[in-house]
Amino acid sequence: MSGGILRSVAEDGGIMNMLWRGLTAALVAVLPVAAALGNEKAEPDPAKSQYWPPIRQMMFGEREILDGKDVVRVYLSTRADDASTVPVAVKAQIDQTPGQYIKQVYLIVERNPSPAAGIFQFTPDSGRAQVETRLRFEDFSFVRAIAETSDGKLYMASRWVKAAGGCSAPGDKNRMPANVVGTMKFRFADETVEAHKPALVQLMIRHPNESALASDFDGARTPQFVRHVQVTYAGKPVMSADVDFSISDNPSFRFYFVPEKEGELRAIVEDTHDKRYQYKETIVEGVPLPGG
Amino acid sequence: MDRCRIAALFLAWMAVAPGHAADAVEAFTVMEIAPGNFVHYGRIEERSPDNLGDQANIGFIVGERCVAVIDAGGSLAVGQALRAAIRRTTDKPVCWVILTHMHPDHCFGAAAFREDQAVVVGHENLPRSMGQRARPYLNALKRDLGERAAGSEVIPPTLLVRDEMVLDLGGRSIRLKAWPVAHTDNDVTVVDEGTGTLWLGDLLFVSHTPVVDGKITGFIEVLDQLSTLRVARFVPGHGRTDAPWPQALQPERDYLALIVRETRAAIKRRKTIEEAVDEVGLSERDKWVNFDDYHRRNVTTAYTELEWE
Numbered sequence: 042m043s044g045g046i047l048r049s050v051a052e053d054g055g056i057m058n059m060l061w062r063g064l065t066a067a068l069v070a071v072l073p074v075a076a077a078l079g080n081e082k083a084e085p086d087p088a089k090s091q092y093w094p095p096i097r098q099m100m101f102g103e104r105e106i107l108d109g110k111d112v113v114r115v116y117l118s119t120r121a122d123d124a125s126t127v128p129v130a131v132k133a134q135i136d137q138t139p140g141q142y143i144k145q146v147y148l149i150v151e152r153n154p155s156p157a158a159g160i161f162q163f164t165p166d167s168g169r170a171q172v173e174t175r176l177r178f179e180d181f182s183f184v185r186a187i188a189e190t191s192d193g194k195l196y197m198a199s200r201w202v203k204a205a206g207g208c209s210a211p212g213d214k215n216r217m218p219a220n221v222v223g224t225m226k227f228r229f230a231d232e233t234v235e236a237h238k239p240a241l242v243q244l245m246i247r248h249p250n251e252s253a254l255a256s257d258f259d260g261a262r263t264p265q266f267v268r269h270v271q272v273t274y275a276g277k278p279v280m281s282a283d284v285d286f287s288i289s290d291n292p293s294f295r296f297y298f299v300p301e302k303e304g305e306l307r308a309i310v311e312d313t314h315d316k317r318y319q320y321k322e323t324i325v326e327g328v329p330l331p332g333g
Numbered sequence: 334m335d336r337c338r339i340a341a342l343f344l345a346w347m348a349v350a351p352g353h354a355a356d357a358v359e360a361f362t363v364m365e366i367a368p369g370n371f372v373h374y375g376r377i378e379e380r381s382p383d384n385l386g387d388q389a390n391i392g393f394i395v396g397e398r399c400v401a402v403i404d405a406g407g408s409l410a411v412g413q414a415l416r417a418a419i420r421r422t423t424d425k426p427v428c429w430v431i432l433t434h435m436h437p438d439h440c441f442g443a444a445a446f447r448e449d450q451a452v453v454v455g456h457e458n459l460p461r462s463m464g465q466r467a468r469p470y471l472n473a474l475k476r477d478l479g480e481r482a483a484g485s486e487v488i489p490p491t492l493l494v495r496d497e498m499v500l501d502l503g504g505r506s507i508r509l510k511a512w513p514v515a516h517t518d519n520d521v522t523v524v525d526e527g528t529g530t531l532w533l534g535d536l537l538f539v540s541h542t543p544v545v546d547g548k549i550t551g552f553i554e555v556l557d558q559l560s561t562l563r564v565a566r567f568v569p570g571h572g573r574t575d576a577p578w579p580q581a582l583q584p585e586r587d588y589l590a591l592i593v594r595e596t597r598a599a600i601k602r603r604k605t606i607e608e609a610v611d612e613v614g615l616s617e618r619d620k621w622v623n624f625d626d627y628h629r630r631n632v633t634t635a636y637t638e639l640e641w642e
Contacts, residue, residue, distance in 0.1 A: 245641070333602060
């Protein structure tokens with residue numbers, strides 16, 4: 042298992058559970074104010090956001106957070122087209138070398154009921170610390186990407202996004218049959234891979250990723266959403282993530298790995314109902330890969 | 334055959350919001366497009382404090398015993414304007430408020446008919462889908478209309494349509510049909526059987542860019558089923574047209590089919606969702622009003638559906 046610290050916390054009830062409970066409590070206090078003031082159409086100053094200090098305190102305490110522009114950037118369109126599916130890309134501006142690399146990226150949607158959308162872990166074997174996924178937005182919000190480098194420093198990039206209503210609107214209009222949940226596939230950006238050259242792959246997971254916000258779930262039932270994703274290549278960790286229902290239904294993660302001549306790319310996914318799903322594919326240099 | 338007769342109804346907006354004469358309801362007009370079938374054509378524009386969410390085509394059907402409202406408008410104020418128009422047309426009670434689907438421009442006026450004790454009618458999926466979106470819809474309405482959103486409410490249906498249902502208005506029956514996932518997962522159409530008038534809700538957009546908030550392939554299938562119906566007159570959810578039935582469905586079907594075709598092609602060429610959104614369907618831009626407000630969202634929805642094929 043990769044991400045030792047995080048996993049050991051996770052063993053103990055789950056860092057995302059902990060964050061979720063804490064932040065939900067913190068935000069319940071803030072939300073009525075937000076609704077009353079919710080008229081901001083112009084882009085606000087990320088340093089002045091009233092939502093950020095409690096999240097920052099909960100997740101990073103007193104640790105210094107540096108300007109991220111030379112280390113990490115976050116890409117998404119300012120005016121999102123569909124609040125339940127907002128594509129986002131977090132891209133490292135530094136190389137992954139054994140000497141210095143990004144070991145973790147925190148992806149935060151400030152105004153979501155569970156702001157910590159994902160905590161992604163990378164290794165020097167990841168090739169590049171980069172992840173693309175799709176997010177739900179409850180309200181106009183800053184998105185923060187905080188990269189933690191191997192020397193323990195934190196770097197932040199922020200983007201303002203105008204999208205609202207995407208959390209309470211789970212995209213499960215088509216009522217996913219139980220036997221489909223947990224189906225996965227890999228989509229490769231290129232038709233073939235070359236040994237030792239970082240390759241982009243998208244992991245697609247069939248899952249309703251139900252939002253805990255939806256109003257008419259009965260109280261006895263815990264919403265079912267993906268909690269943990271782990272991807273290995275040839276037995277070595279490539280990317281792992283603790284995630285939440287801020288991720289859109291049918292969660293998608295796109296990232297790099299570094300193939301050899303031949304090796305197995307494997308994904309293991311766990312959800313809140315303790316379901317565990319696996320998928321693997323053997324990747325051979327020069328042999329056509331799915332993706333089209 | 335009756336000539337269409339226009340009933341222009343002027344509402345004293347003062348009664349609704351003192352000091353704010355919003356032009357949307359100053360002159361709230363309804364048109365009798367077939368005997369007993371009255372339509373108010375909404376505006377094709379973004380919701381604003383000036384238009385009060387008067388965006389959808391809404392209306393009512395009058396029987397010998399009862400009135401059935403078809404969609405209540407985008408705010409309490411629009412619902413009240415519709416109610417005033419009904420009161421100037423007939424003294425029959427409003428027995429039903431039929432919501433053709435969950436979207437706010439069709440539903441937020443329903444509270445205007447509470448005093449009539451009208452039964453709210455909708456698709457069997459409507460309570461669930463509406464419940465999931467009620468809060469964000471209301472927040473967005475408040476953001477757009479400010480204090481003029483006051484009194485607007487999401488009211489869930491208590492009479493649910495599964496497959497088909499006939500309502501007797503007294504000497505006039507109307508047939509409601511619940512469709513599979515298309516524009517949304519809770520689309521209902523209404524046919525006034527005597528006059529052959531079909532109320533489509535947002536299964537038909539005219540001029541206004543079609544919106545896919547359900548399933549794009551399902552939307553096309555439903556359009557193909559609708560095109561086989563014998564219809565004398567029809568009411569789109571947005572916009573108006575002189576085109577005959579079923580040719581009037583064609584521009585929307587062409588638009589949706591183009592998105593499906595080009596999104597599938599983009600997926601096949603290993604394009605990402607962002608790349609697809611930037612390139613799919615742009616040849617349709619000049620054919621629709623407000624294309625830039627809805628088109629990219631439609632491609633996003635299509636891509637997330639079609640990438641699993």
